[in-house]
Amino acid sequence: MNSLSIEQQARAAQAYILQELRKTEVGVSILKNKDFFARLDMNFITIFAIFAELYGYRHDCLDQLVDLITMCGKSWQDRSPDLQEVDKQRELDPEWYLSNQMLGGVCYVDRYAGSLAGIKLRIPYFKELGLTYLHLMPLFLAPQPLNDGGYAVSSYRDVQPELGTIEELRELATELRKAGISLVLDLVFNHTSNEHRWAKRAAEGDPEHSAMYWIFPDRNVPSAFERSTREIFPDDHPGSFIQLPDGRFVWSTFYHFQWDLNYSNPAVFRAMAGEMLYLANVGVDLFRMDAVAFMWKQMNTDCENLPEVHKLLRAFNALCRIAAPSVLFKSEAIVHPDFVVQYIDRYECQLSYNPLQMALTWEALATRDASMLSQAIERRHNLARGCAWVNYVRSHDDIGWTFSDEDAKEFGKDGLNHRKFLNAFFVNRHPGSFARGVPFQDNPRTGDCRISGTTASLAGLESMQDHAIERILLAYSIAMSTGGIPLIYLGDEVGQLNDYSYLNDPAKMDDSRWVNRPCYPEQRYAERHDVNTIPGKIFAGIKHLIHLRKTTEELAGGRAIGFYTGNPSILGYQRPGPSSSVLCLCNFSDEAQWIGRDRFMGMPAETKDLVSGYMIKLRKAGIHMKPYQFLWLRF
Ligand code: GLC
Numbered sequence: 001m002n003s004l005s006i007e008q009q010a011r012a013a014q015a016y017i018l019q020e021l022r023k024t025e026v027g028v029s030i031l032k033n034k035d036f037f038a039r040l041d042m043n044f045i046t047i048f049a050i051f052a053e054l055y056g057y058r059h060d061c062l063d064q065l066v067d068l069i070t071m072c073g074k075s076w077q078d079r080s081p082d083l084q085e086v087d088k089q090r091e092l093d094p095e096w097y098l099s100n101q102m103l104g105g106v107c108y109v110d111r112y113a114g115s116l117a118g119i120k121l122r123i124p125y126f127k128e129l130g131l132t133y134l135h136l137m138p139l140f141l142a143p144q145p146l147n148d149g150g151y152a153v154s155s156y157r158d159v160q161p162e163l164g165t166i167e168e169l170r171e172l173a174t175e176l177r178k179a180g181i182s183l184v185l186d187l188v189f190n191h192t193s194n195e196h197r198w199a200k201r202a203a204e205g206d207p208e209h210s211a212m213y214w215i216f217p218d219r220n221v222p223s224a225f226e227r228s229t230r231e232i233f234p235d236d237h238p239g240s241f242i243q244l245p246d247g248r249f250v251w252s253t254f255y256h257f258q259w260d261l262n263y264s265n266p267a268v269f270r271a272m273a274g275e276m277l278y279l280a281n282v283g284v285d286l287f288r289m290d291a292v293a294f295m296w297k298q299m300n301t302d303c304e305n306l307p308e309v310h311k312l313l314r315a316f317n318a319l320c321r322i323a324a325p326s327v328l329f330k331s332e333a334i335v336h337p338d339f340v341v342q343y344i345d346r347y348e349c350q351l352s353y354n355p356l357q358m359a360l361t362w363e364a365l366a367t368r369d370a371s372m373l374s375q376a377i378e379r380r381h382n383l384a385r386g387c388a389w390v391n392y393v394r395s396h397d398d399i400g401w402t403f404s405d406e407d408a409k410e411f412g413k414d415g416l417n418h419r420k421f422l423n424a425f426f427v428n429r430h431p432g433s434f435a436r437g438v439p440f441q442d443n444p445r446t447g448d449c450r451i452s453g454t455t456a457s458l459a460g461l462e463s464m465q466d467h468a469i470e471r472i473l474l475a476y477s478i479a480m481s482t483g484g485i486p487l488i489y490l491g492d493e494v495g496q497l498n499d500y501s502y503l504n505d506p507a508k509m510d511d512s513r514w515v516n517r518p519c520y521p522e523q524r525y526a527e528r529h530d531v532n533t534i535p536g537k538i539f540a541g542i543k544h545l546i547h548l549r550k551t552t553e554e555l556a557g558g559r560a561i562g563f564y565t566g567n568p569s570i571l572g573y574q575r576p577g578p579s580s581s582v583l584c585l586c587n588f589s590d591e592a593q594w595i596g597r598d599r600f601m602g603m604p605a606e607t608k609d610l611v612s613g614y615m616i617k618l619r620k621a622g623i624h625m626k627p628y629q630f631l632w633l634r635f
Pocket of ligand 1: 148149151152188254290291332396397
């Protein structure tokens with residue numbers, strides 16, 4: 001037992017590391033940098049404590065730390081003056097991402113613009129829309145043709161040649177920055193592709209590289225793990241492992257060509273930290289931390305959301321604080337809401353997708369009942385200061401019904417049955433459905449299923465149902481006004497429909513998520529300024545929402561507060577600002593609805609609706625709302 005406190009141990013380790021650094025020329029020059037030294041001093045204890053916990057049993061733990069800190073120092077030295085300037089600016093405005101000016105967009109480079117050069121040409125459009133954040137879907141070297149939409153990365157330092165080069169990515173980051181747009185890229189760090197150099201060496205049997213993955217000589221240990229793990233992509237392979245040609249088994253949570261990295265090996269942590277800092281220096285402002293839930297494995301658990309994952313994320317975060325201080329993390333944890341929130345912390349991921357709000361917005365549209373969404377805003381929306389949700393209507397992925405069964409039970413809903421209903425509704429197997437979704441990973445053994453589809457197709461535009469446009473705008477109004485950063489899947493703003501051409505492509509036909517990843521809709525964009533067209537109507541509606549968001553200071557910052565409307569079809573939430581408050585009301589019914597005047601006791605007799613610009617009388621007869629109408633009332 002070590003009788004020194006963790007602080008004392010950290011100080012001793014830091015002294016040792018400094019002494020080691022002084023022995024080399026690089027080390028000496030790193031230590032001359034006062035800024036770096038100060039930040040190292042502040043964050044070292046975090047990294048040390050985590051390393052001691054995760055890897056302290058290894059004889060080489062300290063040497064691993066020396067290498068890590070040296071790499072961090074070199075990375076800081078390589079950081080361009082432009083990026084160091086961004087670091088300084090954001091230090092002065094540390095909550096810049098909570099501004100109501102923030103607006104996100106996401107797209108595939110190839111599908112939306114052909115290449116990185118094509119994305120550059122679309123910057124004027126991004127400015128027209130008002131984007132300040134652009135998430136480019138994975139663009140790194142990946143196996144062809146199967147690569148899970150780029151989420152099987154073969155090199156974190158090479159762009160897929162058809163899309164461009166790493167130098168073009170660097171230039172694009174600079175151009176975007178000049179246009180006031182932050183670059184968001186995925187850090188796919190749970191797994192690499194089987195064509196990554198590390199994986200190829202592992203497949204050849206090299207012990208050092210085999211130790212970077214979860215590889216076992218036979219089925220014994222894999223079968224023991226699989227007794228408690230969940231199948232994620234059962235259409236691809238059952239269980240969590242696949243067999244290699246040499247007979248060994250490798251952990252593969254997603255597709256068989258995506259091999260899970262073994263973070264119980266500190267060399268993996270160091271290697272991925274190196275890739276992260278490299279990309280930070282290319283100009284990434286924000287990393288989308290892909291599939292975080294799966295990063296640590298432990299026998300007899302489901303190997304999801306384990307406490308060690310949080311330690312890893314904190315250590316990665318602390319490294320950024322030292323060597324790329326303005327970089328932020330957004331967690332991608334599409335899991336039970338109790339777990340989603342555990343990733344959100346200034347010292348872990350400052351931002352997180354809000355999958356519950358996304359899924360429940362669709363749930364409320366299907367049921368015409370906003371009770372569950374209202375409960376989620378009331379109960380599960382709050383975050384620590386300095387943290388924020390990324391609120392979205394749909395992503396490149398499927399929609400999973402990740403609500404808590406206990407929450408649903410309070411409304412008399414059985415989780416399993418309710419999910420069955422939602423799946424049936426969204427694939428148009430339920431009377432009265434307006435949606436045209438497609439099932440994803442339908443698992444008859446477990447009953448699990450998710451839904452693919454674009455916003456417009458899920459909202460009824462494809463089936464030419466009444467109110468489809470209103471549904472799209474209602475859903476986006478919620479993402480735009482519930483706090484944090486709203487994220488538009490580019491193409492949604494012109495009502496892009498499902499694309500069934502994936503069914504003709506052998507590399508895509510088994511993954512229905514391609515239905516909601518269509519290519520740039522040239523014609524729809526061409527019509528966007530003509531309000532007599534459907535794309536024009538949707539675009540005008542979304543632009544209006546963006547304008548309102550950017551001119552309504554109450555919408556800045558973290559969270560929404562619940563407001564009980566007394567009418568289950570009408571969702572209510574408030575956004576308190578410094579001197580006034582905005583009350584948002586959304587009618588999820590396809591019929592007119594009403595809120596009694598008693599709900600507005602103590603409020604002014606009349607107030608302005610920011611959406612329509614009209615004054616609304618509250619206390620005379622309550623509020624009458626048209627089907628799918630939303631109001632933003634300022635008090
Ligand atoms: C994330 C991505 C998804 C991908 C998976 C595996 O969930 O959003 O598209 O299939 O990670 O990388």
